[in-house]
Amino acid sequence: MTQLDDLPIRDDLRGLSPYGAPQQPVRVAINVNENPYHVPEVVAHRIVEAIARELPGLNRYPDREFTALREKLASYLGHDLTPDQLWAANGSNEIMQQLLQVFAGPGRRVLSFSPSYSMYPLLTRGVGSEFVTASRDDRFAVTPELAREAIEREQPDVTILCTPNNPTGTGMSLETIEAAYAATTGVLIVDEAYAEFRHDGEPSALELLPGRERLVVSRTMSKAFAFAGVRVGYFAAAPVVADAVRLVRLPYHLSALTQAAAGAALDCADVMLGQVEAIRVQRDRIVEEVTALGYAPYPSEANFVLIGGVDDPRAIFEGMLERDILIRDVGLPGTVRVSAGTEEETSAFLAALAELSRPATA
Numbered sequence: 001m002t003q004l005d006d007l008p009i010r011d012d013l014r015g016l017s018p019y020g021a022p023q024q025p026v027r028v029a030i031n032v033n034e035n036p037y038h039v040p041e042v043v044a045h046r047i048v049e050a051i052a053r054e055l056p057g058l059n060r061y062p063d064r065e066f067t068a069l070r071e072k073l074a075s076y077l078g079h080d081l082t083p084d085q086l087w088a089a090n091g092s093n094e095i096m097q098q099l100l101q102v103f104a105g106p107g108r109r110v111l112s113f114s115p116s117y118s119m120y121p122l123l124t125r126g127v128g129s130e131f132v133t134a135s136r137d138d139r140f141a142v143t144p145e146l147a148r149e150a151i152e153r154e155q156p157d158v159t160i161l162c163t164p165n166n167p168t169g170t171g172m173s174l175e176t177i178e179a180a181y182a183a184t185t186g187v188l189i190v191d192e193a194y195a196e197f198r199h200d201g202e203p204s205a206l207e208l209l210p211g212r213e214r215l216v217v218s219r220t221m222s223k224a225f226a227f228a229g230v231r232v233g234y235f236a237a238a239p240v241v242a243d244a245v246r247l248v249r250l251p252y253h254l255s256a257l258t259q260a261a262a263g264a265a266l267d268c269a270d271v272m273l274g275q276v277e278a279i280r281v282q283r284d285r286i287v288e289e290v291t292a293l294g295y296a297p298y299p300s301e302a303n304f305v306l307i308g309g310v311d312d313p314r315a316i317f318e319g320m321l322e323r324d325i326l327i328r329d330v331g332l333p334g335t336v337r338v339s340a341g342t343e344e345e346t347s348a349f350l351a352a353l354a355e356l357s358r359p360a361t362a
């Protein structure tokens with residue numbers, strides 16, 4: 001049998017592991033921060049109609065510039081953004097890949113603040129760049145000083161700030177983002193995949209876009225929009241940043257079906273986002289109830305909670321799996337991460353955790 005190592009793959013890819021969050025059929029899947037609610041039926045009908053309109057024309061390539069979708073994304077985001085400031089791709093992972101292809105690449109360096117999203121190092125290595133990390137404070141926050149020092153030390157070509165941060169749920173102040181931008185001559189990507197779940201009053205980096213042409217704010221329809229299966233991510237930036245990624249994107253990268261589905265979903269944004277509040281309630285409930293069980297959850301602005309104070313994360317993971325509940329061991333000592341599910345799913349998780357936390361009786 002041929003092994004991976006027997007193939008003439010790039011030397012810098014040898015020994016790496018692919019992204020591999022388990023995909024198992026379980027009763028309660030709260031391991032990859034998906035939205036637990038189905039696409040609402042009214043929206044599903046609108047999507048079917050929009051896709052039906054596209055079907056006869058599928059012999060032709062789609063609109064390479066996905067003009068209608070960019071208009072809808074601009075009006076969804078507000079902040080006086082214009083369609084030429086928007087760009088979309090097959091998930092924000094592809095957004096990130098396109099940005100790294102054009103602003104990083106061989107011989108260049110990408111900085112992020114760990115712990116953060118596990119795809120950043122994989123995407124970085126995929127484009128042949130060096131991935132470097134800087135640390136957060138003891139509550140996983142990045143202060144303006146930490147950001148400035150790290151950027152001055154590492155001189156990155158691309159800096160990625162994730163806020164709210166995966167896997168910790170931590171938000172980031174606009175002061176930190178401004179400080180990072182001011183400290184770098186490279187591109188600053190702010191990954192706001194979980195933006196819609198922030199507590200009220202928490203700002204978005206979209207506010208900082210005017211006058212900052214090296215700032216890119218990335219978003220996704222995978223989480224709040226309950227659209228992970230469709231693969232739609234997007235960014236907002238100066239129009240010239242969209243020109244830059246046009247240099248590397250594959251022609252016609254967004255299929256006509258994707259464009260139609262995303263457009264129809266955005267036309268129903270209010271309905272699509274209808275469960276965000278319910279998810280935020282479950283998120284805050286997890287923080288409260290696991291605290292009562294004696295754990296130390298980190299404050300979360302996202303749709304998941306990183307729970308600290310876990311003596312044996314592996315045992316909790318296995319104990320949950322025995323109860324048909326899939327959570328995430330993100331490899332941070334003393335923690336597990338759980339996504340906020342429906343009220344029922346969250347109750348199942350909390351009941352299981354209470355059981356697993358009870359001191360063993362003789």
Ligand SMILES: *Cc1c(COP(=O)(O)O)cnc(C)c1O
Pocket residue numbers: 033090091092093094117162166191193219220221222223228231232233
């Ligand atoms: C889930 C997630 C995304 C979304 O990725 P898609 O490719 O849009 O599904 C992006 N960034 C972070 C930090 C995430 O956790």
